[in-house]
Amino acid sequence: MLFRVVLGPDNIRRLTVNEALDSVHQLKGILRESLQLTQDFEIQFEDPEFANELCNLSDISELPPEKATLKIINKAPELSDDVSSVSSLDTASVASSQSPTSYPSPSSMPLRRHENSEQWPSPFPIPQFSYDVELRLVKGNEVYRQNGTLLDVSREMKSNILNAICKSVFSYKAYPTKNELALVAAELVKKHPCLKDPSMGTCYDSWTMSLFYKVGNYRHKLKEAGCSEVSVNRRTPGKDGGKRLKRAKRCEVNFLPDIPAGQCQASLQLEKAALMEEMKKRHHNSTFISAKMEMTFSLRRKEIVDEEPLVADVLTQWPALFLEEQVYLEFYRITGVPLKDTFFSSLDEYAPKIIKLYRSRSGAFGEDLKSLLDKLDQKTTNVVLHRKTTALQGLPVFMRENTNSLFKSCLDTDVEDSNLRGTQMGILSVIEDDGATADTVNGNVRCFSVIIEEHIVVDDLPDLPTALALLFGLIYALNLKYPDELKYTFETLQKVFMHLDTNLSARVLSFRNKMLRM
Structure with missing residues (x-):
């Protein structure tokens, strides 16, 4: 397909895409890689049904069949309106247009200690004294x-x-x-x-x-x-032997925030009840859910951090937390970093380098890494997406960790419980049963699911990178520990892809340096 891409008044490019396009996300990846775009952006296209006026591209099927003119609109992470304006919409039923990557404005988030989204500024700003x-x-x-x-x-x-x-x-x-x-x-x-x-x-x-x-x-x-954030680490006598609860060690900005001014435990419980009632509806109001989730953030964190409930209990008490949009927003509330934008921007930048690194070192990792690269070479469609998927699937192999505990696959006719049993944390690819086996190279993957504590917590996801991003976000949202057998893989996601902390272990530092030299 032929594209005329408008980047600016004096920067108009011609681009040919030979592979079939299945999604706007795939097109974004191709544009980002081909045109060296680093900033997040939206795509507009000239719609022939409206005299070639520009319209936002929301579905790939909206594009003309053979050639199209696109306009790239650079943007920073959007800030949502003040949630107080929608907190009273108890009976609203109008669908929200809020984007999953639209984040609460600092002024509407008294829970954060600082409105700067940097984890640790460099150089550190010395304050004014008396x-x-x-x-x-x-x-x-x-x-x-x-x-x-x-x-x-x-x-x-x-x-x-x-x-x-x-x-x-x-x-x-x-x-x-x-x-x-x-x-x-x-x-x-x-x-x-x-x-x-x-x-x-x-x-x-x-x-x-x-x-x-x-x-x-x-x-x-x-x-x-x-x-709350420092009180949680106090040693207290009791049957737990004065166990010290987890400190904020993964660069959380709001590990355990205090209750917002003007609220109390009872009022937040009422907000939680209203949220649960909204989740029972067939068609959710996204604006209402986002407002209630932000308002009850301190209550939710206290329950998760202090009580350490099972994931099954969190699914029952906070079902909205497992919506894709809310995983992104919760991660932003906790860390001040936009999960989706940061993760996929890093993946777009690093995936080609990582694949080059895998090819240069595949002989040192036996058949596992070579098999992944062979499968990638056999792909003829969605090459950009498959390259990113292979880069992520190869991380546990390159880190010499247990890749089978993170990435699993099954046929859609398999008994679900048998695939979940014993899985504490992982990504499940569900393959259509057309006579193939679950590990067939060219098997048609129907969807991806996120598994935590033997439960599917998010399902019907379109690709593995999205599923892994959501799993990483839920680790923060549920205050979970990285699995010991995958600690270097998740450290790489945290510190290399998400840029959360610069203190890298020797193994992850070696990977990053080798990858950046590619």
């Missing part, structure tokens, strides 16, 4: 530049500086690492060189140690004030 401290620092910096004399910092002044920095640090992370605090200390002495350590070394070692202890004291104050 007027008298800033005045002393200005004069101290002038003296230091003239003759190198360091400022004599009083106890009161040091306390003022540390308190201000601690508040700023907590706006990003409740449990910063010592390396992260060292970066903060480095920025402090860079901005105010008169505060350098007089001793040899990095010139900020003493500030790093002071911040380390000050942040700990600040967390203790927050515990006494009832801050």
Whole structure:
């Protein structure tokens, strides 16, 4: 099919696509790869039924049969309207036009500590201190530049500086690492060189140690004030032996948020009941569900983190959490990162490099990796999608982990329970039973499903990348641990694909460096 692609007033490209197009998502992948598009975008096309006026492309069947003119509209992740305007739509039945990748605006999310979506800013912004401290620092910096004399910092002044920095640090992370605090200390002495350590070394070692202890004291104050995110880690006597609950270790912005102002436990339970009633309807109101899910976020996180319920119980109590759109939104509430946009943008960028890496190293991994590449070479349609699928399927193999525990397949006539039994976390590909076997190379995959704790939690998904993205999002939403036999695979998804944390294990760091050199 021939396309005339309008990227800008002075940038109009001609593109020929030889493979059959099955979806708008597939077309986006081809455009992104062929035209080197890095930003998220929408596609508009000249509709011949409306005198070639531009219309948004929502279904691939809307395109003319042989050639079409497309216009690329770059966009940032959209922000939804303030949810308070729709929270009272208890009986609404109009379908929502909200996109699965439309995220709540920071102003409508009092649960987040900081409106900046960065996990840890680089460089770290040193806050303004009190007027008298800033005045002393200005004069101290002038003296230091003239003759190198360091400022004599009083106890009161040091306390003022540390308190201000601690508040700023907590706006990003409740449990910063010592390396992260060292970066903060480095920025402090860079901005105010008169505060350098007089001793040899990095010139900020003493500030790093002071911040380390000050942040700990600040967390203790927050515990006494009832801050949920730090209180959850307190050791308490009881039958669990004072077990320490999970800290936010996967770059969560809102691991365990407090109840929003103006709400209480009872009012949130009423909102939850209204949400469950809406989910019983045959046709859901997406706007209403999104508003109620955001409003009950703190209640849901408290139940999931404190009570650690089985996934089957969460399915019963919070069925809306397993809608595809809500998985994306919940992940954004927890991390401040758009799951769908970030995951698929990284996959578009990395998949060709990963396939090259697999081909260069296939001999070192036996038949498993070679078999995946052979299957890819046999594909003649949807090549871009199959390349991405192969890149993801090969990750456990390349990480020398158990790929069979993550990716499973069955015929649509198989007994469902036999395929779910013993599966704690995985992706199930359902293949049409036309006399083939479940592992046939050219088997016609009907759909993909996400399995957690022997239950299908999301089904009828169009492709494996979408299913894996949703599984990753549900790990965060349900506060689950990465399976031990797949910890490097999921670390790669977290830190390489989603850019959540830069502290990589040796195995994942080696994979990333080799892949980027391809």
